[in-house]
Amino acid sequence: MxxxxxxxxxxxxxxxxxxxxxxxxxxxxxxxxxxxxxxxxxxxxxxxxxxxxxxxxxxxxxxxxxxxxxxxxxxxxxxxxxxxxxxxxxxxxxxxxxxxxxxxxxxxxxxxxxxxxxxxxxxxxxxxxxxxxxxxxxxLPRIPPAAVGLPPHVTQLHSHDYRNPAQLPPGAVLVVGTGQSGGQITEDLLDAGREVHLSVSACPEAPRRYRGQDILYWILQVNLHGPAYGINGLQVDQLPSPAARFMCNPLLSGNGGGHSIRLRGLGRRGVRLHGRFEGTDDGGLVFTDDLPQRLALVEAGFGQRLKLMADAYISAAGIDAPPAEPVTADDWLPSESGARLDLAAEGITSVIWCTGYGxxxxxxxxxxxxxxxxxxxxxxxxxxxxxxxxxxxxxxxxxxxxxxxxxxxxxxxxxxxxxx
Structure with missing residues (x-):
């Protein structure tokens, strides 16, 4: 039975x-x-x-x-x-x-x-x-469909499964995505002496501290108390579309006591910056040829949204906060950043997908x-x-x-x- x-x-x-x-x-x-x-x-x-x-x-x-x-x-x-x-x-x-x-x-x-x-x-x-x-x-770790075009000898990990640089075979590493995971894992690899290529997305940079407080302090205050002062930009009914629920968080880190992550700063440390990863073509990695525009977009993001709301909240709530520190213009660009990268010539043996979750x-x-x-x-x-x-x-x-x-x-x- x-x-x-x-x-x-x-x-x-x-x-x-x-x-x-x-x-x-x-x-x-x-x-x-x-x-x-x-x-x-x-x-x-x-x-x-x-x-x-x-x-x-x-x-x-x-x-x-x-x-x-x-x-x-x-x-x-x-x-x-x-x-x-x-x-x-x-x-x-x-x-x-x-x-x-x-x-x-x-x-x-x-x-x-x-x-x-x-x-x-x-x-x-x-x-x-x-x-x-x-x-x-x-x-659900999201990995772009273009990942299937990479040769089988290249190790692929989503940030979900990445633990430390020793996991990866010797050679250069391509990190795809510059949200919080992408920025922090890039720093982790750099600290271990690895050669890193970084595919830049559209996630905004932000200062770790702003007007005397950690930036998360102001974001939290606007979330919790902004509506009382007519500042509703961080409430769900103010989203431009339902798809915006999945927008990037500011590029920040809690490591080392907390700090901002600047993509141009990573470039100065030796990270090879590229546009958005598009796929593979005959042994090459293909990226969008728009790195200068992407860096400008990433750097402008904070000033176009979170900064405005933080300033409005400080003013409306009558908070005695110090003025914002002036932003120093930075026009650094890598000496080379084409839309194509030869996988073998660059010695890239690993790809880490910092492309979020579903x-x-x-x-x-x-x-x-x-x-x-x-x-x-x-x-x-x-x-x-x-x-x-x-x-x-x-x-x-x-x-x-x-x-x-x-x-x-x-x-x-x-x-x-x-x-x-």
Whole structure:
């Protein structure tokens, strides 16, 4: 006889993901007395921070920890935490708030049933009245289709799988993308004495400090308090289009006490800068032939958006902040940067794709996703009763996926869920 499948476990609310969004959600559900279980595909707590490279530091200062029952009260609010400290911090947090986490429980399918949801996992099935999608924004590493044109002897890694320079074979390295990961991994390789080529994207540079504060301080204030002064540019309803939810974050680093990353500065250190990577052609790497224009675009980005909002907030709130430091013009350009690079002649043996992530809701057998694979929702409450989302970029505002805002979004969502 075929053994009978075990009956589904029943639970009032299931939270998918035990990263910062899932743990913040668990905290607030507990405060409201909501029976719940947190499911996570990983075997260990620590969320997506476990996917960062060895030398990684948080880009956000200690003062930006605003999770429920996890705020910073030490003597170094403007310092930055290394990866392993962050992982340990979240493991301690889960234990302190007694989050009911079940590890190694990858969710395979979620479908609607009468009065709730059927959830299939690698460790059994569940029936739940509510489901909270808290599986984060760093799920599917994006690698451009042009990657298939690279010869098989070239090692390819996404930033998701990069850990340190010793992982890579001897030879030069091409880093594709100049978001935060691309800039920081380039510095990591440089510090190890590696020869680096860097394909420049459109992510904006920004000063690490601006008008007397870490730039994240002003970004956080505009996120949290800007609307009270009529400054709404970092609220989700002010986005020019839904696609803008996936725009680049400013190019910054928390390493070495925190610093800006300037692409021209990397070039002066020996990094070979190129335009956007287009693909391969007969043993060559092809880039757009527009490096000067790209560098100008990257450098202008801060002044066109975040600077204006920070200045407007400082003025409207009547804050006595020092004036902005004058920006020194920099017209440095490499002596050569054509649109084509000979792979063999340059000795490039590795490519690291710092090209971001896509959302992964492939397990969701419910028609609630828009064309960008993003749940249709209002403040995390989806159009499907009982289905919620938290911890996604621009869920309610610019910093919704960060340690600073995810707790407040989780609190609102938990209140709505508890009132159902």
């Amino acid at each position: 075929t053994p009978r499948a075990a009956s589904p476990e029943k639970m009032h609310t299931l939270v998918i993901g035990a990263g910062q969004a899932g743990l913040a959600t668990s905290y607030w559900l507990t405060q409201h007395g909501v029976e719940h279980q947190v499911l996570d595909r990983r075997d260990k707590l620590g969320g997506a921070w476990q996917d960062r490279w060895d030398s990684f530091y948080l880009n956000t200062p200690n003062f930006s920890f605003l999770l429920p029952d996890l705020t910073y009260s030490g003597t170094e609010p403007e310092r930055f935490l290394p990866r392993d400290t962050v992982i340990g911090l979240f493991r301690d947090y889960a234990q302190r708030i007694a989050a009911p986490v079940r590890l190694g429980a990858e969710v395979l399918r979620i479908a609607q049933t009468d009065g709730g949801f059927a959830v299939e996992t690698g460790r059994g099935a569940w029936l739940a009245h509510n489901v909270v999608l808290a599986n984060g924004a760093f799920q 959302l992964d809701f492939s397990f969701l057998d419910i028609p609630v996703l828009d064309q960008w694979n993003y749940p249709r929702h209002t403040r995390g409450v989806t159009e499907v009763p009982g289905l919620y989302a938290v911890g996604l970029p621009w869920l309610t505002k610019h910093l919704s996926a960060t340690l600073s805002v995810v707790g407040a979004d989780a609190e609102f969502m938990a209140e709505h869920l508890a009132a159902r």
